[in-house]
Amino acid sequence: MASEIRKIFRARRLLAAGAGVHFLLIFVVSCRETSWLVSQGLTILPSSFKSAGARIEKISSAALGSGLAKANPLRQAVAAYIHVAGTEGGYGFFAPNVPDSCTLLFEIHNADDSVEYALSPVQTAAADLRVAGLLDKLGRSEYDPLREGLIKMLARSVWQAHPHAKSIRAVFGSVRLPSISEFEAGKKPSFEFLSAYDFSLKADAAKSEAQ
Amino acid sequence: MITKQRLRDGFRKFWFPIESDRWLTTLRVGLGFQAILYAWSLRTDWNYLFTDRGGVISPRVSEAILSAQTSWVPRLSWLVAAGQAVGFNEEKVLFFSWILLLVAGGGLIFGTFCRAAAITAWFIHLCAAKSGGLMSYGVDNFMTIGLFYLSLAPLPDQSSLDRQWRRKFAAASQDRQLLGFWRRVLQVHLCFIYFFGGLTKSLGNGWWDGTNLWRSLIRPPFNIVSPETLLAWKFFFPIGGILILLLETGYPFFIWPKRTRHVWLLSICGMHVAIGLTMGMYLFSLVMIILNVAAFAPQFVSVPWLRRARAAIA
Numbered sequence: 001m002a003s004e005i006r007k008i009f010r011a012r013r014l015l016a017a018g019a020g021v022h023f024l025l026i027f028v029v030s031c032r033e034t035s036w037l038v039s040q041g042l043t044i045l046p047s048s049f050k051s052a053g054a055r056i057e058k059i060s061s062a063a064l065g066s067g068l069a070k071a072n073p074l075r076q077a078v079a080a081y082i083h084v085a086g087t088e089g090g091y092g093f094f095a096p097n098v099p100d101s102c103t104l105l106f107e108i109h110n111a112d113d114s115v116e117y118a119l120s121p122v123q124t125a126a127a128d129l130r131v132a133g134l135l136d137k138l139g140r141s142e143y144d145p146l147r148e149g150l151i152k153m154l155a156r157s158v159w160q161a162h163p164h165a166k167s168i169r170a171v172f173g174s175v176r177l178p179s180i181s182e183f184e185a186g187k188k189p190s191f192e193f194l195s196a197y198d199f200s201l202k203a204d205a206a207k208s209e210a211q
Numbered sequence: 212m213i214t215k216q217r218l219r220d221g222f223r224k225f226w227f228p229i230e231s232d233r234w235l236t237t238l239r240v241g242l243g244f245q246a247i248l249y250a251w252s253l254r255t256d257w258n259y260l261f262t263d264r265g266g267v268i269s270p271r272v273s274e275a276i277l278s279a280q281t282s283w284v285p286r287l288s289w290l291v292a293a294g295q296a297v298g299f300n301e302e303k304v305l306f307f308s309w310i311l312l313l314v315a316g317g318g319l320i321f322g323t324f325c326r327a328a329a330i331t332a333w334f335i336h337l338c339a340a341k342s343g344g345l346m347s348y349g350v351d352n353f354m355t356i357g358l359f360y361l362s363l364a365p366l367p368d369q370s371s372l373d374r375q376w377r378r379k380f381a382a383a384s385q386d387r388q389l390l391g392f393w394r395r396v397l398q399v400h401l402c403f404i405y406f407f408g409g410l411t412k413s414l415g416n417g418w419w420d421g422t423n424l425w426r427s428l429i430r431p432p433f434n435i436v437s438p439e440t441l442l443a444w445k446f447f448f449p450i451g452g453i454l455i456l457l458l459e460t461g462y463p464f465f466i467w468p469k470r471t472r473h474v475w476l477l478s479i480c481g482m483h484v485a486i487g488l489t490m491g492m493y494l495f496s497l498v499m500i501i502l503n504v505a506a507f508a509p510q511f512v513s514v515p516w517l518r519r520a521r522a523a524i525a
Contacts, residue, residue, distance in 0.1 A: 012388075016226055019396055026400065030407040034414075043414035070279075079281035084337060086355030091408040093349050096415025098426040121267055125491065126252035127260060130346035132432045134268065137345060150345070153268050160265055177426050180445050183438055189429065 025064075025078070026087045032060035033090030043096050100174045101132065102139035103191070104151065106158045107169040121157040139174055139194070147172070148197060155199045167200040230391035232368035234509035235361075238397070239329070239368060241501030242357050243319030246332045249354065249494055250312045257309045258302060260343055261287055273344035285334060287342035308335050319361075322371020329366060333358035350495040356400065357502055364393040398506045402463035405479070409459025418456055421448025433490035458482060466507060476507050 037043055038053030045053075061067075064082075065075035082088040108116040120131050131154075138147045155168045162168075173194045178187040250257070259266050274286050287308070294304035312335045318328030336358060340351040365386060367373035373380050417423035425448050429438050458478050465471040480500050487496030504511060 012223075012227060012392075015389075015392060016222075019226065019392075019399075022396070023399060023403070026403050030403060034407065034411050037411060037414060044416045045414060076281045076283055080283035083277070083281065083284040083341065084355070085359050086352045089352060090411075091404045092411035093408065094423065094427055095408065095411035095418075096413075097417040098423045098430060101430045101432075103431065122259065123255045124252060126249075126494065127256035127267075128432055129348065129492070130260070130343065131267065133348045134346045150268060150272065153272075157259070157265065157267050175431055177429055179422065180425055180442070180448070183429075184442065189431075 022085070025082055025085075028060045028063045029082060029087055030090045032057055032064065033092055035060065037092065037096055099136070099139075100176055100192075102135040102172065102174050102194075104135055104138075104154065105171045105173075106155065107171065108158065108162050108165045109167045109169070110162070110164050111166050112164075116162065118158055118162070121154060121161065135172075138172070144195075147195075151197050152199060155197070159199075167198060170197045170199065172196065226392055226395055227388040228391035228395065229387045230394050231387070232365075232370075232385060232390050234394045234397075234505050235364055235366070235368040235390060236370045237509040238357065238361055238364070238501065238505035239319050239322065239325065239366070239371070241505060242332070242354070242361055242498075243316045243321075243328075245354060245357070245494070245498050245501060246316030246319065246336065247313055248497065249336070249350070250309055250316065252494060254309075258305045260346065261305055261339060262301060263288075263291075264301065268343075268345055270342035273342055273346075277341055277344055284341055285338050287338045290338060308338070311335055312339075322367055322373050323376075325366040325368075325371050325373050326362070329358060329362040329364075333362045348495070350492070350498055353495070353498045353502065357498060360393060360397050360400075365389045394506065397502065398466075401502060401506050402466065405459045405462035409456055409462070413456045413460060418452045419449070421445075421450070421452040424448045424452045424455070428489055433492070435491045436489050454478075455482065472507060476503060479503055 035053040035056035038045055038049050039051075039057050040053075041047060041050055043049075065072065065078045068075040079088075103119070106118040108118060110116065120128050122128055122131055134150070138150060141147050151170050151172060155170050159165055159168060171193065174192050176190045176192050178189060253260065256267075260268075261270055263269050263271060270287055274288055277284055277286065287305070290308055291301050291304045294307070295301070299307070311331060315328045315332035315335065318324050319332060333355070336351075336354055340347050340355060367377075367380050369385070371380075412418045412423075415423060417426065425441065425445075427433060428436060428441055458475070462475065462479065465475045480503055483496040483499045483503075487493045
């Protein structure tokens, strides 16, 4: 009986320790995300907070094993755990501010010289939300080859729905949202051109004309 | 010495309170519906979103980004490789995984093979969320969190069919302290979520003057309500923005005291209902409401057939 109780207590202690590590990881990930925003000067805090934010971000990233070699099992395990537990990204949705949204317009040039326009390659509203999220990520990406490669994939999927297309022009831009007073004054959300990519069936390579 | 003992007792009382399994029933049934609605909402786009051959975005891109962090996280390419080893092509594996997610959701709702259903739902959803990482958003995070806890929690609960049908479970008694522990973990996690969500929002000026509330409602693809209609509510935006900050940041402080718990919970659930209705994020809102109700007010959920099942078991 006594050994049974001891076993239960040991199991409880292990669970409590596991919960401690779990919440420590959640706290560190959340701190990393928040301090990154501060270090980038995206918050209302004075710029003197930037260096402190950068320091906290560095410390929290190190706590998550970013200083270890990529193949290090501890780093791999920590990263895997926060992914499988759904805690890898922090919880700053629409924070600190709501950014403009990005959009992608496909101009489809058919073999008979007619032109069609398409916005999204998906059919359901749920998938549309996902594509919108992808476009926002593309808008934030500073690595143009990745953006171009992904837009090329999107264009290819549009192509499948329009097999008679001769070429497709993908126009990527952001939607500038008016403030309440601007809207009252008659200003509507406006499209701001960021870049365009031409894809033709013959030359699979993409030509881009960045702004 | 006495203080040390008190601390230890306090710690034990907080982390291992004696609980019924009502919260677990709420979480199980709620996440079962969530898994089914998630799969159903993507029914025509599932293969198109996750195929490596001519889909929207090749899952290889998201998986490569994930592999830069860790190669240990499950992904759809693992399932596809396993399927191909036994002669199934990618299309069949993807379709089968979609069906499996629906079946697991059904298993969770009725409580049949609860543990296997919870792990299957968590695994398939995780694979889809990670292979479509570039296209994932909040709902994926919160579904992973919920299903992760559900997979680890002491299933099956009293209202599940497993308890009625399977002898080994019908006879087994429940560890009510363990039930209390897992509920506490979910509660504390929600406190982290809202506190940091509120904190990061409060660092943006747009939440203090209502600008962000306006922008989030007119921002495509969330612009369900026309801006002209929203204009009639323009005086509410600054108050609404500050209310959101207060609700989220104050969550860990006001959700625990009995006096404020119900007001806070109702307000938070109201906020999620509003997000669902005005921004079209139904799945996101649903999963947040499920997690909140399971964690802090499972007694509010009274499903007649569950009550009957419970009475029959008793």
